[in-house]
Amino acid sequence: MLACLFVAGQFIANSAVALNQNDLPVSRQDKPVILSEAKDLSRRVLPPNSPRSPLTSVPSAVIFSCPSELSHLHFLSLRSSPYFLTSFLPYFAKISAMPNSFFHSKSILITGASSGIGEELALQLAAAGAHLTLTARRKELLDAVAQKISADGHEKPLVVQADVTRDGDLEHAVSESLRAYNKLDIVIANAGFGVVAPFSKLTLDDYRRQFETNVFGLLRTLYAALPAVKQSRGNLVLIGSVAGWGATPGASAYAMSKFAVRALANSITPELALEGVKVTLISPGFVASNIRRIDNRGTFHSDASEPIPEWIVMPTATAVHQILRAIAKGKREAVITGHGKALVAIERFAPWIIRAAGRRMAAKSGGYRSEPKP
Numbered sequence: 001m002l003a004c005l006f007v008a009g010q011f012i013a014n015s016a017v018a019l020n021q022n023d024l025p026v027s028r029q030d031k032p033v034i035l036s037e038a039k040d041l042s043r044r045v046l047p048p049n050s051p052r053s054p055l056t057s058v059p060s061a062v063i064f065s066c067p068s069e070l071s072h073l074h075f076l077s078l079r080s081s082p083y084f085l086t087s088f089l090p091y092f093a094k095i096s097a098m099p100n101s102f103f104h105s106k107s108i109l110i111t112g113a114s115s116g117i118g119e120e121l122a123l124q125l126a127a128a129g130a131h132l133t134l135t136a137r138r139k140e141l142l143d144a145v146a147q148k149i150s151a152d153g154h155e156k157p158l159v160v161q162a163d164v165t166r167d168g169d170l171e172h173a174v175s176e177s178l179r180a181y182n183k184l185d186i187v188i189a190n191a192g193f194g195v196v197a198p199f200s201k202l203t204l205d206d207y208r209r210q211f212e213t214n215v216f217g218l219l220r221t222l223y224a225a226l227p228a229v230k231q232s233r234g235n236l237v238l239i240g241s242v243a244g245w246g247a248t249p250g251a252s253a254y255a256m257s258k259f260a261v262r263a264l265a266n267s268i269t270p271e272l273a274l275e276g277v278k279v280t281l282i283s284p285g286f287v288a289s290n291i292r293r294i295d296n297r298g299t300f301h302s303d304a305s306e307p308i309p310e311w312i313v314m315p316t317a318t319a320v321h322q323i324l325r326a327i328a329k330g331k332r333e334a335v336i337t338g339h340g341k342a343l344v345a346i347e348r349f350a351p352w353i354i355r356a357a358g359r360r361m362a363a364k365s366g367g368y369r370s371e372p373k374p
Helices: 002-022 082-093 116-127 139-151 169-181 204-232 252-273 316-329 338-349 351-364
Strands: 033-036 062-065 074-076 107-110 131-136 158-161 186-189 235-239 278-284 333-336
Touching (some): 107 116, 116 131, 116 316, 131 139, 169 204, 186 204, 204 235, 204 252, 235 252, 235 316, 252 278, 278 316, 278 338, 316 333
Parallel strands (some): 107 131, 107 186, 131 158, 186 235, 278 333
Antiparallel strands (some): 033 062, 062 074
């Protein structure tokens, strides 16, 4: 069964590479283009003699390619694992200039902006010239992000402490944003966390807590922002997960919440389109963030180890770059990470493979990861 999953994943990932290469908006020049794994792909590119990735101790993957011959890629210093190759090729194929002009001067509110994807969204959008409102529960972390942005020479964001599980907090954040910028163009509902454990070890309170943040917190964000976004004919961005496509053992509460988010997006996208509002659902796979360091009660553990193998986790900057491209293009949904695309394709066209892998996972370890502990 696992062999079938591996072969199917490789085929799908390789197919995705071929499709992605045809979409590359790269200017045609005679000189080679150098693409490399980097901590912040939106700001810099590693030179060809860089022997190591800044994120890991393994050799970087460096691609030399003439834009006119993107189908003929030559790889140097690439990790020998074939799964590494098929997982990461789509990341390199998608690298292009971030559409700064779309976000320039737009007023954008981000929930869960204190770390991970939310923080990186703030950094890249600030560099694009957006007017930002950052919200999260931990104001000291928000202040640190705002200071970092200001130190980089960009406009300092508006910081508003807000908890998406509390009624009124998002209305206050939207009000402050409108007071500062007189409009609200884009809202990114990013706040969320994951409750993980086998079903027999969870309680109704665990499921309620999960939905209160991931579903009702997202709804509070949308309802608070919708009047202003309608007025600007702007964008609503819902951060979901590939867990909203395929549920795995040990993650029933989290998967249920993300299935609900995807159902919501599918329902409201055509409704709000009639009023000039675009809805984009973002469904990431494993991205470098703090979500796997937060326990089932929403408490962050800084010393918790990353349970997912490093080679499969997409760098945050790369993921955010793809997220912003999807928003700028007005996509209905964007699945982020190569393994995420493979999982969604398998779930749609060969779900028996996922079921077989799930039975094996449940029997062996009870789930793909356990709750982080102090």
